[in-house]
Amino acid sequence: MKTFPYLKILVVFTVITVISCSKKEDPYIPEEPALALELKSDAGTGELEVLSLDEAVVFTVTGSDGEDYSEISTYYVNDTAIAGRTYTFSATGTYAVKAVYNEVTSNQLNFEVLAPTERALTIDAPRAMKNQTVTFGLLDANGDDTASEATFYVNGSAITGFTFTSATEGSFEVYAEYTVENENYSTPVKNFSVYTPKRKVVIEDYTGTWCGFCPAVALAIDTVKAATNQISVVAIHETGSTLPDPMHFERIGELKDVFGIGGLPQARLNRTQKWVDPYKVEDVLAMAGNETNLAIAIDSKLTGSNLTVDTKVVYANGSEAGDKIVVYLVESGIIHAQANYFNNTPNHPLENHGNPIPDFVHNDALRNSLSDIFGDAIANTSPYTEFKKQYSLEIPADYNVDNLEIVVMVVNANNEAKNSQFSKVGENKRYE
CATH class of the missing domain: 2.60.40.10 (Immunoglobulins)
Incomplete structure (x- = not known):
């Protein structure tokens, strides 16, 4: 297709104008937290x-x-x-x-x-990390632990004492045999599992509906999603100087300052690592799914418009000074026009889609931060001990609840993401 120099100059001028003339944001006023x-x-x-x-x-x-x-x-x-x-x-x-x-x-x-002869079998870590000690209990009707008087069987084999450790992943069954007044009894079988924490890479896409080159990052993310589910994606939208973006995140300016974000598009892996054009899938896959030493679980509930999110973090080696937890709410399936500077690019996936693309589907748009945008401090946490923190939010009426997801990441003192997890609203996402 024949091109004309003056058109190229016009496109470049338009991009520079939009990037350089950013809207002055109003001071951020924190929302009142929802009741928990x-x-x-x-x-x-x-x-x-x-x-x-x-x-x-x-x-x-x-x-x-x-x-x-x-x-x-x-x-x-x-x-x-x-x-x-x-x-x-x-x-x-x-x-x-x-x-x-x-x-x-x-x-x-x-x-x-x-009943007087019954016992309650307890497992302190129903989903334990590899090499984590699992402790079994055997409570009587008075709440007293009688584990030392019982014999425990894991996968049908008697163990010594009432603790168990596995160096390999897997699913396990446990039950206990005990005696009351010279009569032998057995508890029902309970299940537990052992897992190895896997890393979910955080991909943050700084974007705008007015930004004609920004769909390149969205396309790259779609390619990564097709290759692995070991990623957590956050698209952080910014309004242009004259073209408003309905998904604009109020505090994007603060994020851009801290993470060195200039003109859009920009993408970051694990918050601080630049993901540059041509946004190679291999850059993400090299890290996604690797073994790591911390895991994150999410359990959220939506009652009416009130969202409650329970987050849990467990470390194999304990927390480090400066560790923080970040909790974001993102929304997918938002239909809105998207500028497209690839409309006339031969053989590009977005060739002849229009400029703008009128019905572009925007996914993973950052809607709200339940934590501080840079994270809330994680208290000193010993190995294999859970750190727990609950968040709540009143969901605005213009959010599509069916398309909401929660993204949680643990970052270090330098704001680098050590691991992440995501879940749909209302889902109980266990450690993995």
């Missing part, structure tokens, strides 16, 4: 509390605003609402309890009610 509820009981707040028959338990609820919601919350036992906030467990079995106030749901408490 913490449910407790007088029986304890462990992940599993053991009760005897006909034991009564009293529940309390405290809001993240410091207010007491105990008397105005509705309590659910195995998803059935109860009257008041006291419940008597009159039958053996397992129970899950939660509280709800004004469409906000609390954390869940778990109980197991035992």
Whole structure:
């Protein structure tokens, strides 16, 4: 196709004008955090509390605003609402309890009610890291641990004591045999697994709907997605001087300053490593899925418009000074016109798609940051000990909930991402 010099000059002038004339952003005003509820009981707040028959338990609820919601919350036992906030467990079995106030749901408490001869088998790490010690417990109806008096079997073979370690990945079964008043009993079988943490590479795409060369990064990301799922993608949009971008992220200016972002498009791997044109897939695949020493889990719940996100981080070697956790909310499937300077480029994937492309699909657009945009401090954490932090957000009405995902990354003191994880809203994403 024949080209004309004056057209090239016009295109370059347009690009320079858009890049150099950025809009002055309003001062950032943090949003009020959405309400979160913490449910407790007088029986304890462990992940599993053991009760005897006909034991009564009293529940309390405290809001993240410091207010007491105990008397105005509705309590659910195995998803059935109860009257008041006291419940008597009159039958053996397992129970899950939660509280709800004004469409906000609390954390869940778990109980197991035992007959005098029954025991509750516990596993302190149902999903353990390779070489992590898994400890088994055996609780009686009084909550006393009788593990030292029992024999535990892992995959059918008796083990010494009540701990287990595996140097290889896999799925395992465990049960215990014990004696009560000279009678032999066995617990039901429970499952646990051992995994090796794998690295998910963070790809951050600094982009704008007005930026005609920016689709090149989006196409490269699509190619990476087809090759691996060991990536977490965040597209950070910026409004042009005269062409507004509906996905504009208010604090993009701060990110650009810290990470040395100039004119768009720009892409970064693991926050700080430049991913430059032609955006080679191999640059990402060289890191994606490699073994690492920390893992991230995400469990989110959406009640009405209230999103609660529970994040967990575990290290094989413990945390390092300066480690932080970043929690982003991204949205895909947003249809909006996209400038396309490849419209007349022979054999380009976007040739003859129009300029702009009227129905371009924008994915992974950064909508909100639940943490500080550069991360919240991770407290000193010992090896194989979980660091936990909960976040909450009131989802704006113009977000498409079905297309929302959560991206969590752990970064070091230099803002380099050490690992990441992503999940859909409402999904419980375990360590992997």
